[in-house]
Amino acid sequence: MKFASWNINSINLRKETVLNWIIENNIDVLGLQEIKCENEKFPTKFFHENGYFVEVIGQKSYNGVAIISKQPVQLSNSCLPSLKEEEPQARYIEVEISNFIYTSIYVPNGNPIDTNKFSYKKKWLDCLIKHSNDLLSFEKPVILAGDFNVIPETLDCWDEKVWENDALAIPIIRKQFRTIKHQGYFDAFRLLNGNKTEWSFWDYQNGSWNKDYGIRIDHFLINSYAADIIKNCTIDKKPRGKEKPSDHTPIVIEF
């Protein structure tokens, strides 16, 4: 069973790219972030016609998450439960599929750090900490997948100095990411690949792709039931080098 996650930066601009990639790579379940459209504007029919099921939590212009799958999934959450009353942004979808719990997560960026965007990120991560802990009560594999907007450690970016005061790497945010892990989750990429340095995002600006100025901010955090059966975890950097790419490249996990 192969799962993937991809911040696609507009699904309507890149629906063919997504379809071709999941077919070529034999992906069973794909979580998308930054679809940047409302539910009605999602290319649901396009994926149905090509044999895939779709679950969408969209919003106008920004954010938005979705799940595309070969088999039908059961929607278990369309928002972080403790944020439900006050959350206007589409950043979380959770499904059950063939004994797995799978998510597509889009954590707020949080910059600049002296604004309410940063406090919103901290609050959002606190709600994710709580919910991820609740998910550990299920005695089955749980995969928290998505764009966490967190550079977990120094070796996850091309130059630590550039990021040291950024909302993606500042100590308090890294600590929240570690708190999720301490509760009972593993960073699947680290678990399988040791200290390998690979990136999942390269900025459109500054010629970052050509200079390989990247960061690793897209992650799979998996519980012990998932760690028991994991086969591999990779970052497929090829899509980032193609025409009209997203600024993120997909990550893949296999069981």
Added chain:
DNA sequence: ATGGCCGAATCTTTCGGA
């Protein structure tokens, strides 16, 4: 970071992203 982009919508600018 010499400086360099890209997407949706408000559409020849603005805002958000990382």
